[in-house]
Amino acid sequence: MSEKNIKLTLNIWRQESPEAKGHFEKFEKEISPDASILEVLDEINNHLEAEGKEPIAFESDCREGICGTCGFVINGQPHGPLPKTATCQLHMRNFKDGDSLYIEPFRATAFKILKDLIVDRSGFDKIQVAGGFISFNTGSAPDGNAISIAKEIADEALDAAECIGCGACVAACKNSSAMLFVGAKVSQFAILPQGQPERYERVQAMVKVMDENLFGSCTNTYACEAECPKGISVLNIARMNRDYFMAKLKTGTNE
Amino acid sequence: MNRLNQFFNSSIGKKLVMAITGIFLILFLIFHLINNLMLFGGPEFFNENVARLESIKPLIRVMEIILALVFIYHTYTGLKLWWKNKKANPEKYAVNANKENSTVYSRTMTITGSLIFIFLVIHLYTIWVKYNFGMEGSEDYFEVIKIHFANPIWAAFYFIIMIFIGFHINHAFQSAFQSFGWSSKKYTPIVKKIGTVIAIILAVGFASIPVYFFYISFGGQG
Numbered sequence: 001m002s003e004k005n006i007k008l009t010l011n012i013w014r015q016e017s018p019e020a021k022g023h024f025e026k027f028e029k030e031i032s033p034d035a036s037i038l039e040v041l042d043e044i045n046n047h048l049e050a051e052g053k054e055p056i057a058f059e060s061d062c063r064e065g066i067c068g069t070c071g072f073v074i075n076g077q078p079h080g081p082l083p084k085t086a087t088c089q090l091h092m093r094n095f096k097d098g099d100s101l102y103i104e105p106f107r108a109t110a111f112k113i114l115k116d117l118i119v120d121r122s123g124f125d126k127i128q129v130a131g132g133f134i135s136f137n138t139g140s141a142p143d144g145n146a147i148s149i150a151k152e153i154a155d156e157a158l159d160a161a162e163c164i165g166c167g168a169c170v171a172a173c174k175n176s177s178a179m180l181f182v183g184a185k186v187s188q189f190a191i192l193p194q195g196q197p198e199r200y201e202r203v204q205a206m207v208k209v210m211d212e213n214l215f216g217s218c219t220n221t222y223a224c225e226a227e228c229p230k231g232i233s234v235l236n237i238a239r240m241n242r243d244y245f246m247a248k249l250k251t252g253t254n255e
Numbered sequence: 256m257n258r259l260n261q262f263f264n265s266s267i268g269k270k271l272v273m274a275i276t277g278i279f280l281i282l283f284l285i286f287h288l289i290n291n292l293m294l295f296g297g298p299e300f301f302n303e304n305v306a307r308l309e310s311i312k313p314l315i316r317v318m319e320i321i322l323a324l325v326f327i328y329h330t331y332t333g334l335k336l337w338w339k340n341k342k343a344n345p346e347k348y349a350v351n352a353n354k355e356n357s358t359v360y361s362r363t364m365t366i367t368g369s370l371i372f373i374f375l376v377i378h379l380y381t382i383w384v385k386y387n388f389g390m391e392g393s394e395d396y397f398e399v400i401k402i403h404f405a406n407p408i409w410a411a412f413y414f415i416i417m418i419f420i421g422f423h424i425n426h427a428f429q430s431a432f433q434s435f436g437w438s439s440k441k442y443t444p445i446v447k448k449i450g451t452v453i454a455i456i457l458a459v460g461f462a463s464i465p466v467y468f469f470y471i472s473f474g475g476q477g
Contacts, residue, residue, distance in 0.1 A: 242436025
């Protein structure tokens with residue numbers, strides 16, 4: 001256990017419904033530095049419920065940084081100030097006694113605020129449904145090394161596949177662009193042999209749905225990469241751009 | 256045509272437009288700077304070289320039209336992207352943490368771009384129109400520049416805009432490579448450095464002219 005508790009001022013976004021006007025609600029809290037930020041919210045909610053008030057709505061699931069469910073903006077940074085850390089893995093020891101925190105939902109036209117800190121990320125699901133998979137039957141698990149893939153290629157594909165679809169890239173982007181997410185989802189298949197047959201249909205279909213769902217356009221500020229809890233590289237965006245051009249050149253589809 | 260339309264209306268297609276037209280404009284600026292630096296060769300040298308361009312006037316006119324179209328398309332697509340992105344992200348966070356995750360050059364492209372556009376209109380009106388329609392038989396092109404920059408407001412205005420052109424290109428060069436899909440762990444850091452060097456050379460090169468002429472307007476040694 002770390003030493004004594006710290007005093008923090010938490011300004012937390014409260015919004016009844018998507019249509020309602022939101023505002024920051026202020027909470028003064030004395031907190032153990034070992035608590036995660038989600039645990040702090042749990043504690044605040046316990047008090048609120050004991051007082052018969054509406055608890056703060058926020059999402060979380062695994063609480064070990066691998067599912068991508070949690071996520072809000074802390075002092076202007078998605079998932080808070082620590083690099084490559086999901087919200088649930090952010091502990092209060094990273095803040096100083098007397099700090100003021102502004103906690104608010106991911107903001108983007110494509111991510112409608114449902115309540116308090118919860119946003120509707122179904123835009124990501126729609127993009128995935130459009131092509132983020134391999135549609136033929138791959139059979140049962142193949143023998144190890146039955147398909148030889150160079151170590152560097154496998155590494156790159158797995159790095160792209162690390163994307164947990166949390167939406168921090170969209171939240172960090174000044175244009176609310178989803179290109180880091182789509183770039184990662186396109187790349188994880190584009191460089192593996194299993195992804196080749198549908199490579200060009202996939203990128204066109206996913207980009208089309210991305211554009212339709214009111215995500216902005218990438219202007220290469222790379223804020224997404226800096227805020228990504230999994231450190232997904234913007235090189236995946238470059239690969240997506242390249243594949244998209246190639247798709248338009250190579251295939252005759254109008255997708 | 257439908258396919259082409261779809262491509263240029265997609266978010267990635269627009270990036271490609273910005274990148275190709277942008278690289279073209281950088282190439283133009285490099286040629287423009289080479290011409291401008293001839294001012295340092297003195298009035299005779301400069302005037303002779305400008306007069307020599309008379310022999311390739313038709314080619315220059317064609318290039319001017321292409322340039323104008325490219326510049327307008329670059330500006331138009333840029334503004335369209337800006338408008339679309341503004342709609343995609345209407346609300347700001349309570350705390351601005353932009354500087355934690357991106358460069359000031361990348362965040363200010365629309366602002367620096369708009370300033371450059373305004374500058375260009377003024378620049379064409381003051382220098383280009385004068386060179387092409389206002390010389391009244393005189394061939395002293397050097398003198399036009401000298402008089403122009405003797406005015407401290409003009410000198411300061413040009414100087415400041417050149418800094419913004421540097422900012423714009425510093426982000427633009429590496430951004431174009433990313434948009435083309437030509438990025439890699441190995442080469443991207445080098446591309447970024449080359450972009451910065453080009454930005455500095457262009458900004459310092461162009462800015463040196465108002466500074467120099469403003470200086471000699473005080474009787475400094477030319």
